[in-house]
Amino acid sequence: MGIAAPYFVHASVLGAEGRAPASDRLRTGHIGVGGQGSGHFGGCVGNGALQVMAACDPYKSKRETRQKQANDRYADAIGKGTFKGCDAYADFRELVTRDDIDAVFIASPEFWHALHAVWAMRHGKDVYCEKAMTLTLYESQAVRDTVRRHGRVYQLGTQQRSDRNFRFAAELALNGYLGKVHTVKVAVPGGSGGLPIAVPKPAPPDIDYEMWVGPAPWKPYTDTHCSFNWYFIYDYCIGWIGSWGVHHIDSALWGAPAFHTGKVEIEGTARFPKQGMGNCSYSWRVNLLAENGQRMFFTDDGGQPHGVRFEGDQGWVHVVRGGIKAEPESLLRLALKPSDIHLYQSHSHHGNFFECIRTRRDPVSDVDAGLRATVTTIIADVATRVGRKVVFDWTAERFIADDVANSYLRRPMRSPWTL
C-alpha cells in the first residue's frame, strides 16, 4: 500500500484506451461549461487519468453539449460497473453534494465564483477556479477562510504562475538582480468601452435564468447581459481592470510583495461608459505606493506597454505572455544562486493542481496569492470610483478611515444566497 495511489497516475500505466483503471481515476465535476469552462472540460475529458462526472450550466444547450462530449468519449465504459455516464445539471448544488466527485472546475461568471467554490469545498471537493477569484473582497476572504478551514486544495486560474518567464521575471526582481526595484508597471487590455441599452425580454427556454442571476440583484433578462458582456457590468464583474488585471497584477505581486504588505496608498482615475448596460471602467491610470517606497503604475494598455515590468536602479525586466525582455539583456541568461529566493515551480497549471490533490500541498496559484491579486484590482477600481486617494491596510484588509470606500468591499446577496 503506497501513499501516492490512486489519485494521479502516470500515462505509462494507462490502459489500451489511454485511460487509467476506473478505480484510480480522479473524478471531476464542472460548473460553468461555456467559454473558458469548455476548455477545462475538454482537457479533462481527454485526460485518461480523470473521469468527468458532471457538467453544470444554467444553459441547457451548453451543459448537454458537454455531457454528450463526455459520454461519446466514455461510450465503452458507460453501464459497466457503477459508471452511468456524465450527468448534466442546471443547479450546481446537485453537483457539489454528490459524494463521488473529487474535484470541481469552476468557470462561471465572476459574481458566482465565491459561492460555487465555497459550496464545493465545504462538501469536501478540491477546486480549480477561473480568475478573478471573486467579485468582492469579502467573498475572497470567504473563499480563503473556507480553503483553510476545510484543508482543501484550491488553484486559481492565474496560469501565468505556471509560465517560466513570469516566474523568472519575479525572481530577478526579488533577488536584487535589477538593483533596488523602485517601479512596477502593469498594463492589461481595457475591455469594452460601452454596451447598448438593452431591452428586457422573456428569458428563452434554454436558460434557467434564476440560476444565472443567483446572488446578484435581480433584473429582467436581456440578451446583452447574459453573454460575454457580463465582464463589463458591475453587478457581475468589475471589468477587465479586475478580470484581466488580476493576471498581470498577480505576476507583479509575485515579484514585489511590498504591495500586499502593510499599508498601500492608491490613487487613480478611470473612464466609465456614460450610458448603456456597461458600467465598468475601460481605461484607467492607477498609482500605488508601498511602504517601502516602491511604486506601481497600473493602467489599461492605452496607458503604457502591455505586460508586467519591474524597474530597478540597475536594470529592468518586461514580461508578457510569450515574451520576456530585459536590460541588460544578459539578465535573461542568468541562473539563480542556491541562496537566492526560488519561487514555486510549476510547468502546467492543471498538472500542478492534480499533483497537489495527491500531496495535499498548496498549488502554485494558491488562495492567498489569489486573494492578494484579486483584491489589488478591486481596491484599484474602488480608488478610481471614489476619485480620491485611499489607503488600504493589508493587515486589517480594509481601507483606512473611508467608510464609502469600505462599502465597496462587500455586497449583500439575494436570498437564499449567502457567504
Place this chain on the structure above:
Amino acid sequence: MNLPRPFRPLGPLGPFLLACALLTRAAEPPLTPDQAFEQVKAYDYGQPDRALHFLELEIVRAATDAPKKAQMAERLGAILADAKATHAARVWCCQQLLLVGTEAQVPLLVKTLDDEKTAEIARFTLQGIRGEASLAALRTCLAKFQGMPLVGAVNSLGIRRDAKSVVAIAKLLTNSDPLLAAAAAEALGKIGNAEAATALAKAELPARQMGALHDAQLRCAQLLAAGGDAANAEKLYEQVWASSRPVAWRLAGLAGLTKVSKEKATPLVLDALGSEDPLIQASAVQLTKQLPGEKVTAALVQRLEKLDASGQALLLDVLAERGDRSAAPGVAKRMEAKDDAVRAAAVRAMGNLGDSALIHRLGALAATERGLVQQAARAALAALSSKDADDRLLAAAAEGEAAIRVELLRAIAARRIASATPMLLKSAADPDDAIRRAAFDALAVVGAPECYPKLIGLLAAAQGDTQAPEKAVLAVGARLANPADRAAPLIAALKTASAQAKASLLRVLGATGGADALQAVRACLSDADAAVRDAALRSLASWPDAAPAGDLLKLARDSESPVHRVLALRGYLHLASEEKDEAARLKMLEQIRPIATTTESKKLLLGALGEAPDAGALQVAASFLDDAEVRAEAAAAALRIGQAIVGSDRQAVVAAMTMLVEKCKDEAVVKQAEALHAQALKPPRAGGAGSVPDYDKKRSDGMKADVAKRAPKGFQVVAYLNCGPDATDGEKGKPTLRVGDAQAYRWAGADIRYGTIFYTGDVVTFEASSLNPKKAYQLGFSWWDCDHDTRAQSVWAATAKGEKNTKLVDKTKLPSGQKGEKPAEKVVPIPQELTTTGGVRITFRNEAQPNCVVSEVWLLESEAEGPKGEAGAPGPQKANPDAKKVLIVTGVDSAHNWKATMRPLADLLEKDPRLACRIVEDPNFLASDEINNYDVVVIHFQNPKPLEKGVEGGKNLLKFVEGGKGVVIVHFGCGALREWPDFVKVAGRVWDPKMRAHDPRGPFKVNITDVKHPITEGMTTFDTNDELYTCLAGDSPVEVLAVATSKVDKKDYPMALVANVGKGRSFHCALGHDPKALSFPGVAELYRRGAAWAAGLPPVPPTK
C-alpha cells in the same frame, strides 16, 4: 508618504491623458445632479440610463464629508419612499444606499420592509448599514418574514454576527424547510459563540444540508479558538474528526485540532500517517509540518520503513522541508535504496539535511549516476548550506578523480562561488580535456573581470577544442566595466598568435564588435594563412552590427574565392536581416541586386530574403519574377514572405501575389498565390483587441504627407491624427488637433493607418484649437467598418464650448471591411462661424450599431485669409472676393477615379480668375441648404446605388438651378441620381444603360456645331483622347454645342449641350474620362467657358 500626481505622463500619451481630463463632456449637455435624480425616478429597465451612470460616480465622489454624504443618502431615500418611482429605480437606490446610507435611512427602510415587493431589497440594504438601528430592524424580520425573505433575514443576521439572535435562529435549525434550517446553521456558525456551538453540536440536518452544518461547526470552532475558548473549539473539532462524514470532510476536524492543540493532535496525526487511506496519509504528512520537534521527526523516519517507494519519496521531500537534521542518518540510509525515485529524493533531501562531509560522495554520485539521481546529486551539491561548504568544495575540486572534479567544478559555477577564479584559472590549464572544459565553463559563469587578459592568454595557447575558452572570454569580457576595453587585449594577442589561435581570437572579435576590432579583422583578410583569412571573413559575417556591410558587399563581388563570395553574401544578408529599420534594410537588400549576377548568388539572395520578412523583402523577391533563371526561387521566396506578413501588411501581399499570378506558369505556385491573395483580402478577424502601436512621429508624418497631396486647392494640412496611436498634433500656438472622448483600439491584423481607431459606444470627439479666425478650415477624416457591415455615423462641429452644434455629414453608412470595401476618406468644410471662435469641437456620432469608430482625422487650413463667412477661400493668388463660387460635388463613381480628376477639374476652371472652386466629397451634400451659397454646382459623381439623400438632393438641386443658378454635368455625371426621375430636367440628357455605352477609349475629334452660343463662340474643332459617349438619352429641348463621330457606327453623338432650367442654366459635357482626357486644351477650354456661362458670366476667349 506622498503619491506623485495621479497622472504621470506616460510617453506620447501624455497629451491624450490631458485631453481625457479636459474633454470628458459628451456631445449632449452634461446633467446636473438635480436633473439626474429627477430622471432616475422614472428609470426602468431598457430605458436610457445616462442619469444612473452619472450619479453612480457623482454620489460617492460628493460623499467626501458627512453632511454631503447625508444629503446624497437623503435624496436616494426620497426616491425609495416615492410610490411613483419605478421598481428598477428603487433597486438602484438601494444599491447606492449601501455605499452612502446611514442610520438616518433606517426608518424609511423599515417601512419598505413591509411592502412585499421591496422587502428583499430593504433587507439587503439594512444588512449593509452600520449600527444598532439596522440590526434591530433586521431582528424584527425574524418574526415578520416567512419563506425566502426569512432565509434572507437569517443570512443578514449571521453576517452581522448578531449574538442576540442566537436563540431565535437556533430554533430554526429544526425547521421543516431545509433551506431555512441550513441558513440557521450557517448563521450560527458565523456568530460563533459558545451558545451557538452548543446548538450546532447537537443539530442534525438532512443530507443535502449537511455541508452547511459541517462548515458551521468548523467555523464556530475557529471563532471560539480565536476568542480564546480552546476547550469548546477542541470539542467541535474532535466531534468532526470522529464523525461518520466522508473522510475528506473529517480531515478538516483533524487539521483544526492540530491548530488548537498540538498535544492532542500529535498522536492522532502520527496514527493517521499509518492509515491505509492515501488521502488521510497525505494529509497527515502535510499536518506534520505544523508539529515541529525531533519526536515527530523520528516518527516520520520510522514511518519511512513501512512505505512503498513512491510513499517514501514523498515523505523524504517532507523531511527535507522540515529541515530537522536529526533525520539525516535515516535519510542518508535511503541513498542506498534500490528505487531510483527514492534514492533521488534522499540525495536531494541530504542537500538540506547534510553537511560538507558529503561533498565527495555527492560528487561521485553526480559523476557516475545518470537521470534522476544525477540531477538530485547536482542539486544537493548546489544546495548544501553548511558554512564551510564553499571552501571544502574548492579544495575538493582541485584534486582527485577527473570525472568527480568535473562535477565539483560544475557545482562551483552553480553556487556562484566568487572567490573561485584563481583556482579555476589553474584548472583551466589542467592536462585533462574535460577538466579544462569544465573550468572554462565555470569561468564563464563566475570568472572575475580581472582575469580577462589571463583568459585571453589561455585561449591563445589553447589546443584542441576552443569553444569553451572562447565562450569564457566572451562572458568575462561582457562583465568588464567598460565594454570598450574588450577589444584591445584581443587585438594585442592577435599580433603574436599562431594561425589556429588567430582564428579563435577573430571569432571572439566578431562577437565583440567595435571600430578597432573591425580594423584588426580587416587586416587579417589579407593574412598569408588561408585559414586566418577564412576566419576573418566569418568574423565579419557574424558582426553584431552592420558596420562591416560594405566590406562584405565588396568581398561578395570581388573575392577570388567562390566560397568566400558566397560566405560574404550570406553574411551581408544576415546583417541585413538584423537591421531593424525597414527602410534601411530595404536599401541594403537593393544594394545587393547588381552583385547577384550568377544564378547561385541570386538563389542565395532569394533564400535569405525570408529571414526578415517585410514589404521590402517581398518587393525585392517579386522583382526577380521576370528573371527566368530564378523565377521559381523568386516565387517561393515571395510566397514564404507573403505568408509571414499577410497578417501585418495586407496591401503589400495583395500587390505581390497579383504579380505572381500574372507572371508564374507553375500551377501550384499560382494556386498558392491566389489563396494568399484571397487571404489578404479577407476582413481582419473580429474581436480580440490587437495592440495599438506606440505613437511614431515618422510614421504619422508620412501619412500626413499623403493626405496633404490630396488637399483641396488653397488648403494645407495643419494637423493630422492617425487615430489610435496619435493623441495630438499641431505646433504650439498654431492650429492643433486633439482627441477628446475616445478609446484606442486596433482591429487584429488590420493595418496601422485605417485599422487603428478611436472609438466609444456613442461619440468620438476631437478638439481643434488655436485656429486663426481669419482663415477658413476644412475637416478631413477616414472611417471604416472593418469588422461589421452595420456601422453608420454622422459628423458634427460645434464651438469649443459646445455651442452652435452643426451637422457636417449626415448619417452615412461606413464602407464594410466584411464586404471587402476599402476605408472611405472625406473632406468637408467647417462653417466659419465656428472657426472664428478659435476652437471647434468635432463630434463623430454613432447612428447605428455597434459603436462609433474613426480611423484618421486631419485639419486643413486655407492659405489665404478668406472673406468672413465664406466657407471656402480661394487660393492665395486668386483672392478675388467677387469670384463666382463653384461647388464641385464628387465622392463616388462606379467606374472612374474621381479622386484623380477632381483637382485637375478645379484647376482648369480656376484658370478663369472669376471662378473659385470648392470640392465636396459627399454627394448627399446636395440636400443641404448650403449649396445656396454657391453660384454653380458641378456634378462630378455617379452613384451606383441610391444615395441616402438622393431624391432630396436632386429636388434641392433643381430648385437651386430653377432659381437662377447654374449646373455643370461632367462625363459620367450623366449617370448620377438615377433614383430621382427628374434628373433629366437638370442634366438635359442622361445615361441610358440600355444603350451602347461608348466607343473604345481612343483619339477622336470634337466638332463645334453651327449653333451660335456664347460658350462655343470662336472655338473650332479640337482633338482629344477619351471615351466617346453614345449613351445619352432624353427628349427635352436642348442645344447641342459640340458633337463627335463614333468610329463604331459613324454616327454623330453630342459631346456638349446646354439647356435652360427655369431661370437657371445647365451645361452638360460628355468629355473627361480621366486626367489625361481633361488635359486636352480644347476640353479644358470647353469646360471653363461652360462653367463661366453657367455661373452667369460671359465666357471669355481662351486664356493663354
